[in-house]
Amino acid sequence: ETGLDGWLRYASFPGAEDYTDQIPRTIVALNTSEVSPVLTGAKELEHGIASIFGVGCDVSHERSDDASSIVIGSLEAYMSHAEESIEIPELIEDGFYLDTTGKQTLIIGKNERGALYGAFEYLSLLAQGNVSSISYASSPDVPIRWINQWDNLRDGGTHGSVERGYGGDSIFFWDGVVREDLTRAAQYARLLASIGVNAVIVNNVNANETILNSTNMDGLARIADVFRPYGVQLGISLYFASPQALGFTNTSDPFDEQVIEFWHNVTDSLYERIPDFAGYLVKANSEGQPGPLTYNRTLADGANMFAKALDPHGGICMFRAFVYDHQNLNETRWKDDRANAAVDFFDGLDTQFMENVVVQIKYGPIDFQVREPVSPLFAHLPNTATAMELQISPEYLGQNVHLVYLSPLWKEILDFDLRVDEQASPVKSIVNGQRFNKTLGGYAGVAGAGMNDTWLGSHLAMSNLYAYGRLAWNPSSDSVDILNAWTKLTFSHEELVVNTIANMSMASWPAYEGYSGNLGVQTLTDILLGHYGPNPASQDDNPWGQWTRADADTIGMDRTVKNGTANAGQYPKEIAMMFEDVSTTPDDLILWFHHLPYTHVLKSGETVIQHFYDAHYNGSATSQTFPAQWETLKDCIDEERYEHVMFRLVYAAGHSLVWRDSINNFYFNKSSIADTADRVENHPYRIEAEDMELDGYEIYDVSPFHAASGTKCIV
Ligand code: BDP
Structure with missing residues (x-):
């Protein structure tokens, strides 16, 4: 198997034949449009049922009293066929009701997209062998469940590459334009719809103005056409200085009349071609990109310019909070700490954004590191809609060569209680709008899918894409439950397979943290190159503002208000107090907030340096067990995927030794403190x-x- 179907393989399971009599043979699609997600859902049911149970179904549009039919449709369509309609529980946009208890199996969506989600849910249950009677409603926690693809239109030569993507070339672009063949784009939309993703930004945040020429706008409309039957909307990233770059104006000042007109025209043209266009994603004043600050306007002025153009069409402007100037780290107001940048840049802007602006904030204050505290900016925008940016393609976490199941990391962040105004404020209740009474909000997942049949470069990495969708729908879902469902759908129902993949995956993030960067010093990758292999020296000698501040005696970044960069003070009072004090800062973030001697004794009873040594040995020892664990599944998994995964696990186990020894040697050389177990100096x-x-x-x-x-x- 190639992996192309991901978790939508609809493989049969032992005993499936016993249930064939219970499976309805007629599927009634209540909505009739050819591009309706309802029809997509009906066809998916037909395909899935045939594949799992080996029985054929007919798809029709006529509701009948046939006892064995599945009725799928939007609430509106269901009500208009009201002869014997039953009461449907309260649903919100994109939600669905699934009922297999009555004469007919009902899959009713709040809207047409919701009905498709219901069909995928029903099929997922069947494919997991769950054929019992059920009746429940499910609605998403947030309206924004988007994917960001960092796809380039052209990359030097003719390629469309994917920035920080590890699964090959872009599925959307080639040689500067949209691909002729969009088969993969449709397959991607199918996978995404099955986990509730409702929009995709198709091009890189480091955007190129050529996305806006008429050939590319026509091309984008073709992508939107293949997305539409799956209820997936299309959006694009914008290059802030496009009006100038395209020669329409000689400025890109958001207050300039011609600039404003340019963006209104562009937006109108996009909506003419793509009536359900989702909106824009904007990276501004970051890593050399221009933005409103370039023209002495505020970030809100810039965001609102796009939001005004989108507003008449119902579009959203996702404005990224990843704003910092890597050239100018001595900027005094940041106190030399990039972790302070976002809160400082958005200071005073909370009431300035239009309703359809969503500030998109990376989960931590720096940049997708193996361990970061939650970004304090989530506590500073009570009047603004926010979304959390998560990186599904683990740029700093082994790039889908190492196994790192990310759901536990994401859940720690989502569950973290920021205690805004000394009230319960879990981050997930800020992004879903509940804490501050906002209607918009949600998640953006940077996926990095490409033309490779595995999509992300590794079969096991697909559990991260699956988990992203599941958590965006319901952030209280359990990481192991998500994983087990994914394993059953992707590989096998066998207990050995399910348990082994769960053991490996749940151990993977702690293991990677163990052999890469501990105690909150970040991932310790090289900073200026690919962010992949170990390079602890680069942390203290780079213009990008990530530091370990390691010397012969001490390590860690002092971010206290009292002596350091004052980053701890950006958190609400109770949290600020916790991080300000070494004795109340959790061990796993202690070097993020404090500069300490290598001999400092942690809450665990170990010294900082001995923790480094032990964590690197333990983490890499865990990674050594993965190939052996995987080997036990040899007869349970098809050869192609078995070998593909094994190759990576063996390589990563070796690379974890490179990590272990280079980090341990580096800090041993710096500190001259011996490992109590005598492993670091001598490798017998x-x-x-x-x-x-x-x-x-x-x-x-x-x-x-x-x-x-x-x-x-x-x-
Ligand atoms: C960094 C990535 C870079 C992105 C940037 C961003 O290395 O490729 O352009 O984040 O998020 O982590 O804008």
Whole structure:
């Protein structure tokens, strides 16, 4: 199996044949439009039931009294066929009601998209072997459940690459334009719809103005056409200085009349082609990108310019809070701490944004690190809609070569209680709008899917895409439940498979944190290159503002108000007090907030440096168990996917040793404090490759030097 169907394989399961008599044979689609998600749902049911149970169904539009039919439709359509309608529980937009207890199986959506979601839910239950009678309503926690693809139209040569994507070229773009063949775009929309994702931003946040030429707008309309039957809306990222770059104006000042007119015209043209266009995503004044500050306007002025153009059409402007200037780290107001930037930049703007602006905030204050506190900005915008940006393609967490199941990390962030105004304020209740009475809000998941049949570069990484959709629908879902459902749908119902994948996945984030960066010092990857391998030295010598502040005696960033960058003071009072004080800061964030001697004793009883050594050994030891665990599944999984996963697990187990030894050696060299278990200085069983007799290999110096023991590698 290639993996192309992801979790929508609809494989049969042992005993499925016993249920064939119970499965309805007629599917009645109450909504009749050819592009209606309801019809998509009906066809999906037909396909799924045939695949799981080996029985054929007819799809019709006529409701009859046939006892074995599945009726699927929007609430409105259901009510208009009201002869014997039953009372449907309260639903919100995109929600659905699923009832298999009566004469007819009912799948009723609040809207047409909701009905499609209901069909996917029903099929997911059947495919997991759950054929018992059920009756329940389900509605999403948030209206914004979007995917961000960082796809480039052109990348130097002719490719459409995906920034921070590990699954091959763009499924949307090639050679500067939208691909002719959009089969993969439709398949992607199907996968996304099945987990409740309702919009995709199709191009990179580092956007290019050429997305707005008429050829590309026509191309975008073609993508929107293949998305529409799945209820997935299309949106795009904008380059802020497009009016200038395209030669329409000589400024991109958001107060300039011609600039305003330009954006209104662009927006109107997009809606002419794509009436259900979702909206814009804007990265401004960040990492060299222009923005409103370039023209001495506020971030709100910039966001509102787009929001005004979108408003008459019902579109949304997602305005990113990832605003910082990497050239200018000595900016005094940030106190030399990039973690302070977002709150400082949005200071005073909370009441300034239009209703259809959503501020999109990365989960932590820096940048998708293995361990960050939640971004304090979530506590500062009670009058503004917010969305949380999560990275499904784990750029700093092993890039889908290492196994890292992200749901536990995301849930820690979502459940964190910010205690705004000393009241319960879990982050998930801020983004869903409940805490501050907002109607808009939600999630943006940076997915990085590509043309590779595995979509993300690795079969196991697909559990992260699945979990993203599930948590955006219901952030209180359990990480293991999500995973087990995914495993059954993707691989097998066998207990051994389900339990083994759960064991490996649930151990994977702690293991990666163990052998990469501990105690809140971040992931310790190289900063300026690919963000992949270990390079702890680069943390203290880069213009991007991530620091460990390590010297011979001490390590960690002092972010206290009393002595440091005052970042702890950006949190609401109770949380600020907790992070201000070493004794109340949790161990896993202690070096994020405090600069401490290597000999500081943690709450665990270990010293900081011994924790580093042990965590690196334990984390990499866990990673060593993954290939052996996977091997037990050899006879339960098809060979193609078994081998593909095994190859990565074996490689990652080896790479975890590179991580372990380079980080441990680096801090041993800095601190000169010996490992109490005497593992770091002496590697008794190791033979360096460069010391062997080499045939056909040459010895090279490694840069950074600490990424290889003895500073050498063979190639
Ligand atoms: C960084 C990525 C970079 C993105 C940037 C962003 O390395 O590729 O452009 O975030 O989110 O983590 O804008």
